[in-house]
Amino acid sequence: MAERFDAIIIGTGQSGPSLAARFAGEGMKTAILERKLFGGTCVNVGCIPTKTLVASARAAYMARRGGDFGVVIDGPVTVDMKAVKARKDAVVRQSNEGVTNWLKNMENLTVYEGHGRLTGAGSVEVNGEVLEAEKIVLNVGARARVPEMPGIGDVDYLTNSSMMEIDFLPEHLMIVGGSYIGLEFAQMYRRFGSRVTVIEMGERLIARDDEDVSAAVKEILEAEGVEVRLNAECVSVEKRGDRVALTASCEPGPDEIVGSHLLLAVGRAPNTDDLGLDQAGVETDGRGFISVDDQLRTNVPGIWAIGDVNGRGAFTHTSYNDYEILAANLCDNDPRRVTDRITAYGLYIDPPLGRAGMTEREVRATGREALIGKMMMARVGRARERGETQGFMKVLIDAQTEKILGAAILGIGGDEVVHSLLDVMYADAPYTVIQRAVHIHPTVTELIPTLLGDLKPLD
Numbered sequence: 001m002a003e004r005f006d007a008i009i010i011g012t013g014q015s016g017p018s019l020a021a022r023f024a025g026e027g028m029k030t031a032i033l034e035r036k037l038f039g040g041t042c043v044n045v046g047c048i049p050t051k052t053l054v055a056s057a058r059a060a061y062m063a064r065r066g067g068d069f070g071v072v073i074d075g076p077v078t079v080d081m082k083a084v085k086a087r088k089d090a091v092v093r094q095s096n097e098g099v100t101n102w103l104k105n106m107e108n109l110t111v112y113e114g115h116g117r118l119t120g121a122g123s124v125e126v127n128g129e130v131l132e133a134e135k136i137v138l139n140v141g142a143r144a145r146v147p148e149m150p151g152i153g154d155v156d157y158l159t160n161s162s163m164m165e166i167d168f169l170p171e172h173l174m175i176v177g178g179s180y181i182g183l184e185f186a187q188m189y190r191r192f193g194s195r196v197t198v199i200e201m202g203e204r205l206i207a208r209d210d211e212d213v214s215a216a217v218k219e220i221l222e223a224e225g226v227e228v229r230l231n232a233e234c235v236s237v238e239k240r241g242d243r244v245a246l247t248a249s250c251e252p253g254p255d256e257i258v259g260s261h262l263l264l265a266v267g268r269a270p271n272t273d274d275l276g277l278d279q280a281g282v283e284t285d286g287r288g289f290i291s292v293d294d295q296l297r298t299n300v301p302g303i304w305a306i307g308d309v310n311g312r313g314a315f316t317h318t319s320y321n322d323y324e325i326l327a328a329n330l331c332d333n334d335p336r337r338v339t340d341r342i343t344a345y346g347l348y349i350d351p352p353l354g355r356a357g358m359t360e361r362e363v364r365a366t367g368r369e370a371l372i373g374k375m376m377m378a379r380v381g382r383a384r385e386r387g388e389t390q391g392f393m394k395v396l397i398d399a400q401t402e403k404i405l406g407a408a409i410l411g412i413g414g415d416e417v418v419h420s421l422l423d424v425m426y427a428d429a430p431y432t433v434i435q436r437a438v439h440i441h442p443t444v445t446e447l448i449p450t451l452l453g454d455l456k457p458l459d
Contacts (some may be wrong), residue, residue, distance in 0.1 A: 002132045005029050005131060007133050009031070012032070012038045012039060013042070013319060013458055015319045016040070019137060020449065035100070035113070038096055045162070052091045053084065053188055054184065060192060060234050061224075079169065081167050084167075108163070116277065137302075137305075137321075139305075140275060140309050143161070146264060152182060153444055156244070157262045170189065170259075171194065172261070173197075176199050178200030179267075183205065193247040197229065197259065199232045205217055208359075216390070216391055220351070224280045229255075243260055244260075263276075272309060281299050282299065291311075292312065296310065317344070351391050352418070353415070356422040356425065363396050367401060373395045375392060376391075377393065379447070384414065386412055391409075391414065393451055402431055404424055404425045407422075420448055432452075
């Protein structure tokens with residue numbers, strides 16, 4: 001006989017535990033299922049471990065730069081990769097155990113450890129047991145996509161997940177994919193001491209961003225010794241002894257790169273292929289992501305999809321916002337929607353990129369009358385003091401409404417500074433509100449009013 005619940009959540013990624021807590025707190029008998037790692041991608045193989053590694057890499061980088069600041073370090077700076085991994089593991093373990101203990105000790109919540117599959121519009125099977133509920137929430141996330149390139153089945157390769165197990169220094173790390181995940185690993189391992197080559201099939205890095213941002217990021221990475229190959233069409237790989245040979249061109253006379261390790265960073269694939277969606281009639285899009293409306297409902301009444309699996313955001317913060325939207329709609333009679341949120345994300349190379357709203361390319365495509373402000377980070381006192389003057393700040397304004405349309409802050413503190421603009425955008429206030437604000441000196445954010453005071457028409 002099936003076990004009855006008020007709600008079933010499949011997956012313990014970013015939005016799942018908080019939603020479970022909200023349902024349980026409302027007195028709903030709730031079940032949550034996890035097949036592998038409590039906390040999902042961010043806690044175990046995503047944001048938390050990678051940013052922990054980024055911190056270790058930055059420490060090595062700054063130690064080597066000690067002389068620039070009058071700090072003398074006797075002898076070469078070396079990196080103990082086993083210690084780096086141990087530190088990362090300790091940080092991850094704390095987060096993983098925190099989520100696990102929280103869920104397993106939550107009142108009104110039953111935790112199942114196993115692979116959950118839909119068996120109908122209101123039923124789920126896990127470990128041979130059938131669970132039923134009027135509300136089912138799919139929060140199964142995504143995984144690294146493995147591209148169909150010639151030879152990939154014959155070589156060993158790494159993904160963002162398996163990179164977390166590395167406790168040694170790759171001699172030459174080849175990274176296929178010039179977007180966010182690939183670039184963070186590229187700079188990180190270059191700073192650890194590896195030779196690094198990034199292979200990108202497109203004409204520039206991070207193609208979702210503007211050309212000036214892409215060019216500046218490429219310049220930052222190349223200045224540290226990262227090799228970048230663009231327009232690398234018809235990529236193929238083959239085993240070459242204990243190494244991997246990669247051909248990155250269709251031109252006569254193949255341009256071959258031979259490295260010790262290969263990392264694939266070409267996007268994410270949703271975990272929907274073994275979820276029983278067909279049993280419940282849940283629809284997906286052409287890429288396999290679960291189709292949802294503006295309130296995260298699937299086409300099947302009583303089934304919702306939140307987090308990376310719905311294709312409406314690929315970030316921890318959008319996943320958490322999915323929880324907030326769903327909880328508001330189901331528990332608070334507050335009709336929040338996915339389209340209420342403004343696009344925002346960060347690239348955690350060093351210096352970081354903070355992005356909010358529309359790109360310059362997107363603004364131009366609308367044909368609207370707009371203003372633009374741009375300032376090089378070399379003008380920012382805090383950047384000069386820290387010896388980190390790479391990058392720039394850019395903001396776009398609607399000339400008629402004076403509302404902020406978008407911003408890109410590539411430079412020291414960019415991932416934090418961009419929120420000063422993002423918050424004004426959420427307030428739906430004109431840019432003059434922050435342009436007239438008095439910020440603390442010396443900071444990076446204090447230059448935002450200066451930037452907004454020197455706007456020019458977007459040609």
